[in-house]
Amino acid sequence: MFKKIDAVIGIVLILLSIFLLRESMSFPKSHIGLSPGSFPTFALVGIIILSIVLIIRDFVKGGSKISVKFTKRELKILLFSLGSFLIFILTLNYLGFLYSLIILIFLISLLAGYKPWYKALLFSVITCLVSYYIFSRIFLVPFLRPSLPIPFPF
Amino acid sequence: MGINLMEGFRLIFQPITLFYLIVGTIAGIIVGALPGLSASTGIILFLPLVYKMPSAEALIIMLGIYGGSMFGGSIPAILIRTPGTPSAGATVLDGYPLAQKGKAGLALGTSAIASSIGSFLSTIALVVIAPQLAKIALKFGPPEFFALVVFGLSAIATVTGKDVLKGFISALIGVILGTVGLDPVMGYSRFSFGSLYLESGLPLLPVMIGVFAIAQVLRDLEKEEERNIIAQKVTRVLPPKEELKGIFLAALFGSIVGIIIGIIPGIGGSVATYVAYGQYKRLSKKGKYFGEGVLEGVAVPESANNATTGGALIPLLTLGVPGDIVTAVLLGILILFGIKPGPLLFRENPILINKIFASMFIIAFLILVFGLLSAKYSQKIVYVPKRILTPIVLILCIIGAYSLNSSLYDVIVAIVFGVIGYFMEKFGFSVTPLLIALILSPIAEGELGRTILISRGNWTVLFTRPISLTFLVLTVIFVIYAFMGRKEEK
Numbered sequence: 001m002f003k004k005i006d007a008v009i010g011i012v013l014i015l016l017s018i019f020l021l022r023e024s025m026s027f028p029k030s031h032i033g034l035s036p037g038s039f040p041t042f043a044l045v046g047i048i049i050l051s052i053v054l055i056i057r058d059f060v061k062g063g064s065k066i067s068v069k070f071t072k073r074e075l076k077i078l079l080f081s082l083g084s085f086l087i088f089i090l091t092l093n094y095l096g097f098l099y100s101l102i103i104l105i106f107l108i109s110l111l112a113g114y115k116p117w118y119k120a121l122l123f124s125v126i127t128c129l130v131s132y133y134i135f136s137r138i139f140l141v142p143f144l145r146p147s148l149p150i151p152f153p154f
Numbered sequence: 155m156g157i158n159l160m161e162g163f164r165l166i167f168q169p170i171t172l173f174y175l176i177v178g179t180i181a182g183i184i185v186g187a188l189p190g191l192s193a194s195t196g197i198i199l200f201l202p203l204v205y206k207m208p209s210a211e212a213l214i215i216m217l218g219i220y221g222g223s224m225f226g227g228s229i230p231a232i233l234i235r236t237p238g239t240p241s242a243g244a245t246v247l248d249g250y251p252l253a254q255k256g257k258a259g260l261a262l263g264t265s266a267i268a269s270s271i272g273s274f275l276s277t278i279a280l281v282v283i284a285p286q287l288a289k290i291a292l293k294f295g296p297p298e299f300f301a302l303v304v305f306g307l308s309a310i311a312t313v314t315g316k317d318v319l320k321g322f323i324s325a326l327i328g329v330i331l332g333t334v335g336l337d338p339v340m341g342y343s344r345f346s347f348g349s350l351y352l353e354s355g356l357p358l359l360p361v362m363i364g365v366f367a368i369a370q371v372l373r374d375l376e377k378e379e380e381r382n383i384i385a386q387k388v389t390r391v392l393p394p395k396e397e398l399k400g401i402f403l404a405a406l407f408g409s410i411v412g413i414i415i416g417i418i419p420g421i422g423g424s425v426a427t428y429v430a431y432g433q434y435k436r437l438s439k440k441g442k443y444f445g446e447g448v449l450e451g452v453a454v455p456e457s458a459n460n461a462t463t464g465g466a467l468i469p470l471l472t473l474g475v476p477g478d479i480v481t482a483v484l485l486g487i488l489i490l491f492g493i494k495p496g497p498l499l500f501r502e503n504p505i506l507i508n509k510i511f512a513s514m515f516i517i518a519f520l521i522l523v524f525g526l527l528s529a530k531y532s533q534k535i536v537y538v539p540k541r542i543l544t545p546i547v548l549i550l551c552i553i554g555a556y557s558l559n560s561s562l563y564d565v566i567v568a569i570v571f572g573v574i575g576y577f578m579e580k581f582g583f584s585v586t587p588l589l590i591a592l593i594l595s596p597i598a599e600g601e602l603g604r605t606i607l608i609s610r611g612n613w614t615v616l617f618t619r620p621i622s623l624t625f626l627v628l629t630v631i632f633v634i635y636a637f638m639g640r641k642e643e644k
Contacts, residue, residue: 009581013323020330020345027342032611034603036337036344039595043329050323057319074376081375085569088552092562101552105545111375114541124545131549139206141557 010055017044017051077111084108096146098154102128129153157285157504162512165505166214174211175513178218179520183528185219186226186238187535188543190374193223193239194483195366199547201359201487202554209491210506214513216487217463220480221517224423224460225269225525228452229532232261233388238536241423241459244431248444248451255447256389259529263391264401264449265456266525271405272412272457273518276464279413280471281511284500287472291497296604297616299474301625303598306419306475308629311587312636324578325587331356332595339603351563358486360555360568361592365585366483367551368572373579374544391529397449400440404450407434408457415458416465419477423462427455460521464514471495471507474597482590489593 021044027037070078084107091100106124114120135141136154146152166172185196196219204212227242232249245265252261294302307329311321334345335355346352393401411430412423434454435444444451466477474496476482488495493503500507528535555568575585609615616622 005581013327023345027337027344028340030340033339033607034599036340036342039599039602040330040333040344043326043333047323047326047330050319050326054319054323077375078372081372082573085573089562089566089569092565097556101549104552105549108371108375108548109541109545112541112544114545120541123542127546127549131553135202135553135557139202139557141202141553142560143556144562 004058006058007055010051010058013051013054014048017047020044021048080111081108084111092144094146094148095150096152097143098128098132098152099146099150101132157281157500157511158508159281159511161505162508162510163515165509166512166516171211171214171513172516174215175218175516176520176524178215179222179517180218180524180528181215182219182222182224183226183229183521183524184222184535186223186242187229187532188226188538189230189234189236189238189536190370190543191238191547192366193220193480194362195370195547196223197480197483197487198359198362198367199550199554202550202557205490205558209488209493210509212491213484213487213506213510216484217510217513218517218520220484221269221273221460221463221514221521222524224273224463225266225456225521227459228265228269228456229262229528230536232258232265232452233532233536239423239459241427241462242455243424244427244455244458245452247431247455248447248449251445251447252449252452257447259388259391260393260449261452262388262529262532263526264393264452266391266522266529267393267401268405268408268453268457269460269525270518270522271402272409272460273463273521274515275406275409275457276413276416276461277511277514277518278464279461280464280467280514283417284468284472284507287468288497288500291472292501294473294497294621295619296601296608297619297622298625300598300601300605301616301622301629302473302475303594303601305625305629305632306469307587307591307594307598308633309419310476310590312632316584317582318633318636320583321587324583324585325591328588328591329595329598331361331588332592333599338596338600355596356592357559357561357564357567358593359490359558360564361571362483362486362589363551363555364568364571364573365575365578365589367547368568369575369579369585371544371548371551372572372576374540374547377540388530388532391526393449400450401453404434404438404453405457407437408454409461412458412461413465416462416477417468419469419475423459423478426458426462430454430458460518467510467514471499471510472497475594476590479586479590482586482593486593 024037024040029035084104088100088104102124105128106121109120109124110117114123136143181200182196185191197216200219204215223239224241227237227239228245228249229238231237231242231245232253235246235250237243237246249261307325311325312318335353337344343353408430412426415426415429431454435441438450440448440450466481469475469477470481470485476485485495551568552565555565558564578585605615
């Protein structure tokens with residue numbers, strides 16, 4: 001799986017660097033001192049050169065030394081956690097910080113192996129409520145409140 | 155330079171400051187003892203709690219966590235053969251065999267004594283060397299600082315991670331990320347693509363929370379929980395009198411190695427412990443028994459990793475260049491508090507320096523006290539299950555990222571960089587050079603800009619001034635050696 005992963009990464013980095021290099025070339029030139037594009041250009045050229053070396057090395061050595069393997073379980077966990085983060089971000093404006101955080105932590109607790117689900121839910125509710133209380137009351141952090149008409153404890 | 159240790163102690167010996175020191179050290183021991191949480195992650199997770207405190211007090215807590223975690227890492231290394239932090243890796247070699255012999259308490263006691271000696275001696279080195287180095291650094295101009303940053307970055311890129319080439323790519327990506335936002339000379343918006351958020355640059359701390367803590371959460375979720383580890387019973391903690399001389403000598407040796415390696419940018423505690431352990435094994439009469447469970451085998455790496463703390467603070471405070479990843483995080487925090495480390499800090503803010511120096515001595519003492527006291531309870535710390543620890547770490551990450559500026563954008567940045575950090579490690583790219591480059595990139599660009607200005611566009615000034623030339627030559631030697639050395643290793 002992903003035998004020439006370094007070569008793939010190298011190509012992606014080169015394409016990204018070329019795109020950013022075009023951007024930095026369009027920055028205005030300064031007559032005194034360093035132009036806005038000079039420093040990034042230097043770094044981007046460096047990335048392109050090193051990425052070419054990475055690609056060549058990958059082909060010369062017949063594949064990457066690192067084994068980037070995702071087992072079915074790992075892939076499931078990764079996708080599930082990314083999905084949980086996405087749900088958190090998407091619900092923030094509607095449910096507010098506390099409820100979205102409870103949902104996120106409940107999902108992550110299940111992924112971390114908390115069983116049964118209702119204990120995971122109880123754990124998420126308690127830890128999030130305590131953390132929310134400490135940070136909002138003691139450290140005076142102004143958390144986002146729900147915009148939907150739902151009951152809110154604080 | 156206005157260094158007055160007694161003044162520092164006078165300021166530190168306030169009940170509230172001592173309380174902060176104790177909290178920091180205990181928190182550090184716990185963080186270090188929890189496998190999967192490193193010193194840098196611990197410091198980042200604590201940042202939201204200290205963000206609104208005065209800078210000196212916040213820094214004192216962070217230093218307590220730094221020192222405490224270096225010792226704390228030895229607890230699971232001894233009890234369950236799993237180093238709590240990367241720099242406790244060498245402690246496993248003799249710590250675990252000692253535990254198997256029923257001497258886990260003695261190993262933990264030795265670790266506390268050696269860690270305390272390492273911290274104490276490295277603080278002496280810090281107090282002696284830092285002001286002198288700061289005096290020399292006062293003579294540095296922009297070309298010297300630019301060359302120094304280039305050297306520091308190259309050293310970090312070559313040493314961290316298993317692949318030098320990927321280390322450099324990671325560092326250069328960090329440099330590019332550091333240029334996002336308004337440029338320092340003309341105020342031109344770079345790589346912001348019309349986003350107002352990006353115009354002010356990438357927020358440093360959410361990026362740190364992401365690449366260290368959230369990426370770690372993702373990695374922890376992947377791992378199966380180990381249920382069959384049997385911890386060893388902790389009984390007697392204090393080593394017998396006849397063993398003390400050997401332990402002190404070993405700790406002295408480890409401390410010297412740790413201090414020297416700590417000063418060199420990029421190498422850090424992990425390398426220091428293995429170098430010290432290997433060399434002492436060769437020199438000591440008991441060397442042939444190393445690996446079978448001797449107390450000196452615990453004392454050497456534990457003193458070495460704690461000694462790197464003071465060593466790594468020397469380039470951070472005097473030159474503004476971090477010695478390892480934890481000091482890189484500390485640099486980010488100092489910048490957040492509006493403190494610019496460097497030689498001028500010693501002249502302009504001697505109170506802070508005095509407080510730092512004095513608190514480092516107290517931390518060395520607290521490591522001994524709480525290290526010995528915690529030995530009997532250490533099994534409970536080691537066994538916090540993943541299903542509890544991982545969600546709590548994530549709560550602290552999310553609330554931490556949000557609370558810095560009460561901004562959802564910061565939370566999104568932390569999550570995005572968490573995913574980036576996860577994939578980078580998966581593909582063999584160390585995130586350390588990226589993060590350090592992200593911090594140092596604006597400094598390097600600023601110094602280079604000033605160099606070009608004062609030399610009226612003459613770039614060769616970098617090669618004609620002896621100190622900057624020395625740093626640049628050292629950079630080239632370091633890079634060539636790193637590439638050649640790694641080839642030979644293969």
